[in-house]
Amino acid sequence: xxxxMPSVKRALLSSCIFVFLCSPVAAQQKVGVLAxxxxxxxxxxxxxxxxxxxxxxxxxxxxxxEDDGFLPxxxxxxxxxxxxxxxxxxxxxxxxxxxxxxxxxxxxxxxxLLAWASGVKFADNPYAxxxxxxxxxxxxxxAGEIKRRGYKKLALFTSTHTYTTEWARAxxxxxxxxxxxxxxxxxxxxxxxxxxxxxxxxxAIGVCLAAGLNGRFARxxxxxxVDIPLIGCNxxxxxxxxxxxxxxxxxxxxxxxxxxxxxxxxYTDRHGRSDHVVSxxxxxxxxxxxxxxxxxxxxxxxxxxxxxxxxxHLDFDYQVLRFKGSQIEVxxx
Numbered sequence: 001x002x003x004x005m006p007s008v009k010r011a012l013l014s015s016c017i018f019v020f021l022c023s024p025v026a027a028q029q030k031v032g033v034l035a036x037x038x039x040x041x042x043x044x045x046x047x048x049x050x051x052x053x054x055x056x057x058x059x060x061x062x063x064x065x066e067d068d069g070f071l072p073x074x075x076x077x078x079x080x081x082x083x084x085x086x087x088x089x090x091x092x093x094x095x096x097x098x099x100x101x102x103x104x105x106x107x108x109x110x111x112x113l114l115a116w117a118s119g120v121k122f123a124d125n126p127y128a129x130x131x132x133x134x135x136x137x138x139x140x141x142x143a144g145e146i147k148r149r150g151y152k153k154l155a156l157f158t159s160t161h162t163y164t165t166e167w168a169r170a171x172x173x174x175x176x177x178x179x180x181x182x183x184x185x186x187x188x189x190x191x192x193x194x195x196x197x198x199x200x201x202x203x204a205i206g207v208c209l210a211a212g213l214n215g216r217f218a219r220x221x222x223x224x225x226v227d228i229p230l231i232g233c234n235x236x237x238x239x240x241x242x243x244x245x246x247x248x249x250x251x252x253x254x255x256x257x258x259x260x261x262x263x264x265x266x267y268t269d270r271h272g273r274s275d276h277v278v279s280x281x282x283x284x285x286x287x288x289x290x291x292x293x294x295x296x297x298x299x300x301x302x303x304x305x306x307x308x309x310x311x312x313h314l315d316f317d318y319q320v321l322r323f324k325g326s327q328i329e330v331x332x333x
Contacts, residue, residue, distance in 0.1 A: 029061040031290055032082035033283075034075055034102070035094035037067040040211060043239040044070075047276030048094050051284035051299070054267060060291045064088065072101035083109055090290045092283060096120050096162075103128060114286045119162060121311040129289075129305070130313035131282050133257075135163070139170035141318040142255045146175070146231070151204045154178035155197035155228075157190070157217065159210040167208050167233050178202075186210060190217045191224065198226045208233035215244030222248045239275040242326050249323035253331060257281065258319040261330055263299035274328040278321075 035045035066078035075098035090112040093099040099115030106113040122128035158164035281299035320331040
């Protein structure tokens, strides 16, 4: 069985904000799903959709997928269409910035909003629920894993992005002998940076780069025969990175919510690959939540709702995932 989440159900019932949990379903619900389904970021939207389909809520809901390209202006336009034309009763949003853009409109229409958001807060919006815990907990767990492995000096490489910046800053604060290089543009070669890390005697290299670049970095690291351990942020679960790594991710690890091994197995068996498994798990559980489906197992183990000064979000424990070839698996203890 996947993990169950009775505490979240009780919390939502107590507030009766998520109307699906507060009254019997009289008719099939319509739930909007805003994400990017095409282009550079389309693999994320497709993973969300795969997770929702695995949730298999049957006749409880129809999910209406709108491609916003993760662009706020398109998100607002698509959301207005979902509200005014499709008459949705809830919405799932796959990006922090786009969720911020539609949150005031969702509040005005009293539309339950479940959003992938970490750093941002939706304080005093009783209709909003963030699907992610705080970045601080994420980074703290990773720092603990790094210490457990005896690493003290890290070479960190990131692309300019709010999440990657916070990730690198948190780790350099925790490990002051580390270095951090940020790329505002996408380089064709990381050779100079890799050789600098090799010469600097670093214990491990950490990457949190834009889609596809983590895999390219790993491939170049291996081709230069640099045997420094490689770790990553959860961006490396992306299809583009796994494909560009071409097998160079073997043994690379990252931290993520504690996923049920059964969910990972079901996801991999159905799709033949495990890329974006974390993204799929988040939206699998969001689909169960928004439809009030409490008789099915959840993908993320130990989920519970937290309300901190009006900001409602899900919390969970973390675990280490690693690559075996091009497949993601739970790291054995």
